[in-house]
Amino acid sequence: MSTNPAPTVPSTQSTDPDGLVHGLTVVELQTLSEKCLEARASAYCPYSLFRVGCALLLKTPPPTSSAIITGANVENASYPVGTCAERVAMGAAVVQGHRMGSFKAVAVATDMDDFCSPCGMCRQFLREFCEPHTPIFMHNRSGGYEVKTLEQLLPMSFGPEALPPREALQAMGVKMP
Template sequence: MDKQTINTLMEHAREAVKKAYCPYSHFPVGAALLTEDGKIYTGVNVENVSFGATNCAERSAIYTAVSEGYRPGFIKAIAVAGETDDFLTPCSICRQVLVEMAGPDTPVYLTRKDQEIYQTSVRELVPMAFQSLNM
């Protein structure tokens, strides 16, 4: 993927951070995913006082695209942004959703508050992924 596309995707993720609803943790996260057909979907973390009802930014973006008809394999890349000192990685639940909705070699771009970008992949985030109920 070219650098301009990566930067554009990350800009969408960084803009999404500003819309996060995180009154309890005060830990805003934004995500932006690029579909195989070129659309960008963003998501933010949305907290709830029960915490168990909280949804992460990555899943918010993925579920929005799924609600518009996308099915597994539609994600070309995903970017995750926050105001952290180290690169902000998806939680384990989001990683498992990525295993089902993206290919193992799908690029995952992570950033931190200095805006440096780190590239990894779904496979690197989940090396021994649970992929089937028929195992």
């Protein structure tokens, strides 16, 4: 059971004319926020003590599973081997069959008083599976958030569409395995 306060949707956040908060209903945002804060509590970070939780909101959840997939950072005594919360959550989503176009929003939470964005490696990793306009909600210790799109966090990004299709490479004579 998490001891985190339940996040609230700040009244200062912009909403669409139809009542959506950055494309999410208030209930979706509330649930997404709660899940990333809960995920933060399960982080394994005995070395840095820097807990991070991540929650991915699916556009269309499968009928037999949740609309939200979570992950937390997992450290290792061999420091570079640790894995960030965003990559843990996205790895779980990919194993479940989700790909580009499956995700409506991403939320991350840390114990910082300020807002903390995903690291550069995680921004690029999210870009592989999230569209540039996907909102990223960055929660602080108290559950408040700041939101930016993936494109704002990773301008001029490099994504899968930048690579030529296999057929084009083969037509150019590139040997494929």
